[in-house]
Amino acid sequence: MAKRNGSSTLSENVTKKLKSDILTGQYKPGSPLTVSELTKGFDVSVAVVREALTRLATQGLVLQNPNYGFSVKTASEEELNSIVEARLINESAALRLSIAHGDLTWESNVIAVHHKLSQTAEYEEVDHKLFVREEWSDLHRQFHYELIAACPNPLLLDICRRLWDLSEFYRHWSFQQQPTRDGRDEHKALMDAVLGRDSDRAVEIFRTHIQLTADNLFDNR
Amino acid sequence: MAKRNGSSTLSENVTKKLKSDILTGQYKPGSPLTVSELTKGFDVSVAVVREALTRLATQGLVLQNPNYGFSVKTASEEELNSIVEARLINESAALRLSIAHGDLTWESNVIAVHHKLSQTAEYEEVDHKLFVREEWSDLHRQFHYELIAACPNPLLLDICRRLWDLSEFYRHWSFQQQPTRDGRDEHKALMDAVLGRDSDRAVEIFRTHIQLTADNLFDNR
DNA sequence: ATATTAACAAGAATCGATTTTGTAAATAGA
DNA sequence: TCTATTTACAAAATCGATTCTTGTTAATAT
Numbered sequence: 167m168a169k170r171n172g173s174s175t176l177s178e179n180v181t182k183k184l185k186s187d188i189l190t191g192q193y194k195p196g197s198p199l200t201v202s203e204l205t206k207g208f209d210v211s212v213a214v215v216r217e218a219l220t221r222l223a224t225q226g227l228v229l230q231n232p233n234y235g236f237s238v239k240t241a242s243e244e245e246l247n248s249i250v251e252a253r254l255i256n257e258s259a260a261l262r263l264s265i266a267h268g269d270l271t272w273e274s275n276v277i278a279v280h281h282k283l284s285q286t287a288e289y290e291e292v293d294h295k296l297f298v299r300e301e302w303s304d305l306h307r308q309f310h311y312e313l314i315a316a317c318p319n320p321l322l323l324d325i326c327r328r329l330w331d332l333s334e335f336y337r338h339w340s341f342q343q344q345p346t347r348d349g350r351d352e353h354k355a356l357m358d359a360v361l362g363r364d365s366d367r368a369v370e371i372f373r374t375h376i377q378l379t380a381d382n383l384f385d386n387r
Numbered sequence: 388m389a390k391r392n393g394s395s396t397l398s399e400n401v402t403k404k405l406k407s408d409i410l411t412g413q414y415k416p417g418s419p420l421t422v423s424e425l426t427k428g429f430d431v432s433v434a435v436v437r438e439a440l441t442r443l444a445t446q447g448l449v450l451q452n453p454n455y456g457f458s459v460k461t462a463s464e465e466e467l468n469s470i471v472e473a474r475l476i477n478e479s480a481a482l483r484l485s486i487a488h489g490d491l492t493w494e495s496n497v498i499a500v501h502h503k504l505s506q507t508a509e510y511e512e513v514d515h516k517l518f519v520r521e522e523w524s525d526l527h528r529q530f531h532y533e534l535i536a537a538c539p540n541p542l543l544l545d546i547c548r549r550l551w552d553l554s555e556f557y558r559h560w561s562f563q564q565q566p567t568r569d570g571r572d573e574h575k576a577l578m579d580a581v582l583g584r585d586s587d588r589a590v591e592i593f594r595t596h597i598q599l600t601a602d603n604l605f606d607n608r
Numbered sequence: 609a610t611a612t613t614a615a616c617a618a619g620a621a622t623c624g625a626t627t628t629t630g631t632a633a634a635t636a637g638a
Numbered sequence: 639t640c641t642a643t644t645t646a647c648a649a650a651a652t653c654g655a656t657t658c659t660t661g662t663t664a665a666t667a668t
Binding site: 178233249319321 | 434446466473476477
């Protein structure tokens with residue numbers, strides 16, 4: 167850091183990096199985010215770090231206690247259920263709108279991303295333990311995002327994006343260690359329903375898919 | 388300002404005040420929010436003002452162009468429709484959940500707020516023009532909020548709150564000048580459906596209510 | 609020995625100054 | 639006269655230092 171590149175600001179870059187660090191599990195839930203520590207790590211001033219933390223706090227990824235500082239958001243099964251419920255509500259609606267408005271380009275984009283996703287390995291083994299691969303994780307996100315991309319309501323899409331971020335946080339900090347199912351078939355079925363413009367069916371598959379994914383996170387601990 | 392009171396921070400207070408100023412129409416949509424101007428107005432440092440602006444920008448009430456500064460969000464009929472649609476989706480869902488979970492205390496709170504609202508005048512005349520009274524506006528917000536208050540999903544409630552803020556912005560900057568209808572009956576019907584635990588009917592009334600309110604804002608210009 | 613107050617330290621919040629950026633006016637060259 | 643480059647200026651972004659808060663420990667008193 168310490169030097170600006172392009173027309174973006176230091177604050178933007180630090181926000182992006184810090185968010186990514188939190189979402190990829192670099193900090194434990196609830197652990198303090200000391201401003202002075204972060205200034206050293208990023209080699210920027212307090213103003214920049216504070217601005218980044220303030221942004222993330224407003225988005226719900228960071229907790230702010232006045233006069234007590236910032237900390238990474240905590241995790242609970244209860245909250246995960248709230249997130250899943252909110253996602254079901256908003257992403258289902260966005261999905262219906264997307265199916266109603268999507269054009270040919272959108273269709274081919276969906277197919278393209280699905281193909282990549284289906285051909286990418288989900289897990290990798292490190293020290294005799296399985297972890298979700300970042301590449302698969304990115305594609306998974308892209309796939310779900312592409313499904314709703316034709317929704318003409320930018321506000322709704324923004325809500326979906328933020329809820330996805332919150333979900334993402336749990337993927338790294340749940341008690342789940344072993345993969346118990348393969349979502350590949352579900353993704354295929356979901357895509358088929360979407361391309362067939364069958365909203366009801368698509369939403370139904372999506373509902374099951376996301377519910378199962380969430381259930382898995384806190385089961386088998 | 389310039390002096391802290393209680394355990395709250397300057398940033399919090401400035402954020403609150405600035406947000407209120409924007410929502411009550413103190414600044415025109417799109418008008419620049421110069422940091423140095425605001426520091427003078429609030430008698431605080433740039434850090435505090437920037438933090439407030441950053442918060443509001445993340446919430447969508449303020450626009451931020453990197454290296455170009457902040458400005459009040461703009462208004463368009465298109466965006467209002469997006470907001471209304473997002474509110475319908477989220478507030479309907481919250482309403483159903485609230486009706487399903489609300490207890491006796493909640494019921495009486497709904498009745499209490501509705502009574503206040505029904506007994507409060509909506510408009511006042513200033514210079515031969517009618518304006519919505521702040522007191523009524525607050526109660527209106529409280530009423531709608533109380534209806535969904537028993538929803539056990541805090542995330543969903545937060546989304547509703549933020550969408551309400553965005554709607555609030557339009558109430559002051561729409562082209563509508565003359566009141567064209569009275570929502571009193573609709574509020575009564577909505578409350579009755581809610582207390583009767585009739586979710587479908589409540590959502591239906593709510594849908595009509597919010598749609599008409601939004602339509603009015605951009606009609607009769 | 610316990611309760612209360614005072615001193616201290618760590619970190620948050622705030623400040624005023626410095627650096628960088630974008631815009632528009634001024635100058636130079638075709 | 640018109641375009642291209644330079645210069646000047648205002649505002650944004652960033653910095654490092656100062657001031658406040660809060661929690662903890664040491665000191666004093668009951």
